Amino acid sequence: ISWTAEDEAIIATNTDATECKRCAVELGYWKDDYISYFVKHVDRKAPEINRGYYARVRAMEMFIHQFLERCDTKCQIINLGCGFDTLYWRLRDTTQAVGNFIELDFPSVTAKKGHIIKRNKQLLEKICNEDGEVVIREGDLHSDGYHLLGCDLRCLGEVRRKLAVGGVSDTAPTLVLAECVLVYLRPDAAAALLRHLAATFQRCALIVYEQCNLGDKFGEVMLRNLNARGCALAGERLCREPSAQAERMLTLGFDKARAWDMETVWRALPEDDRARVESLEMLDERELLLQLNTHYALTVATRGDVFADMDLNA
Numbered sequence: 001i002s003w004t005a006e007d008e009a010i011i012a013t014n015t016d017a018t019e020c021k022r023c024a025v026e027l028g029y030w031k032d033d034y035i036s037y038f039v040k041h042v043d044r045k046a047p048e049i050n051r052g053y054y055a056r057v058r059a060m061e062m063f064i065h066q067f068l069e070r071c072d073t074k075c076q077i078i079n080l081g082c083g084f085d086t087l088y089w090r091l092r093d094t095t096q097a098v099g100n101f102i103e104l105d106f107p108s109v110t111a112k113k114g115h116i117i118k119r120n121k122q123l124l125e126k127i128c129n130e131d132g133e134v135v136i137r138e139g140d141l142h143s144d145g146y147h148l149l150g151c152d153l154r155c156l157g158e159v160r161r162k163l164a165v166g167g168v169s170d171t172a173p174t175l176v177l178a179e180c181v182l183v184y185l186r187p188d189a190a191a192a193l194l195r196h197l198a199a200t201f202q203r204c205a206l207i208v209y210e211q212c213n214l215g216d217k218f219g220e221v222m223l224r225n226l227n228a229r230g231c232a233l234a235g236e237r238l239c240r241e242p243s244a245q246a247e248r249m250l251t252l253g254f255d256k257a258r259a260w261d262m263e264t265v266w267r268a269l270p271e272d273d274r275a276r277v278e279s280l281e282m283l284d285e286r287e288l289l290l291q292l293n294t295h296y297a298l299t300v301a302t303r304g305d306v307f308a309d310m311d312l313n314a
């Protein structure tokens, strides 16, 4: 397989996200004992970037926990465009509720992630089978409850094949995560992928974090940046408001969907959390953070009654 320069630019966004997360973790924004295995050195990022990442990670976590609370049996998590996300390890330390965790990304990303996992005992020991083994097959990493699989999300056939290889269940409660990922897919490819997932899992929740409201001047700059990183084609969709993202989910087969811009999400976080985070670094330009926050959205789409009440203030 050969990747285009555009794909390379997309793959590099993972390094960027991982560096930003490590920086914020080092400054005390949230706790992550595993991120430092995935990226070695980071330069300090601007306070508004750190705070933006905090809201992103905190919001994803909040809905992940709402999902877990509503599962009556062991569930599965599918992490689309997982990059070097450490969620699997963070959850392993706090809950037994996840029966299978499937991560998908380009093979070059999953190969690197797999390599880092194998090299670090602290990562490896949490994914080993009872006999202490992980299996590498066709470049993918497998163990009892964790599968790291290389595939191109733009190719639905490949996604389906890989999910099957990862032991996906059609009946288990399923959480699908798409954190800054769908924006790199053409709208028709993203739609086909989501439509397939919504049709397959009768009880599921999808959490999407991505840009929104890009139709204004500030958004124009963000779009130009995104285009430079290989996602010229998702532009039109990203110009819309969060409510339009939610409506789109209903047309793709989810029963219920809601979406908020990140300023709304930020304001809904517990007062104590916000106060703690605000005391970590001086932020001269609150205006800039507000602009960033209003140009990112969190969308939660669900199928099945048990997940219907997942909400910002649930």
Ligand code: SAM
Pocket (backbone or CB within 6 Å): 010, 011, 013, 014, 017, 018, 080, 081, 082, 083, 084, 085, 104, 105, 106, 109, 151, 152, 153, 154, 178, 179, 180, 181, 184, 185
């Ligand atoms: N979800 C992770 C996070 O938030 O930390 C990584 C986000 S990173 C901005 C985007 C990820 O999506 C990259 O790891 C990239 O390789 C992956 N990605 C984008 N397009 C993809 C595709 N067509 N197939 C597989 N992975 C893709």
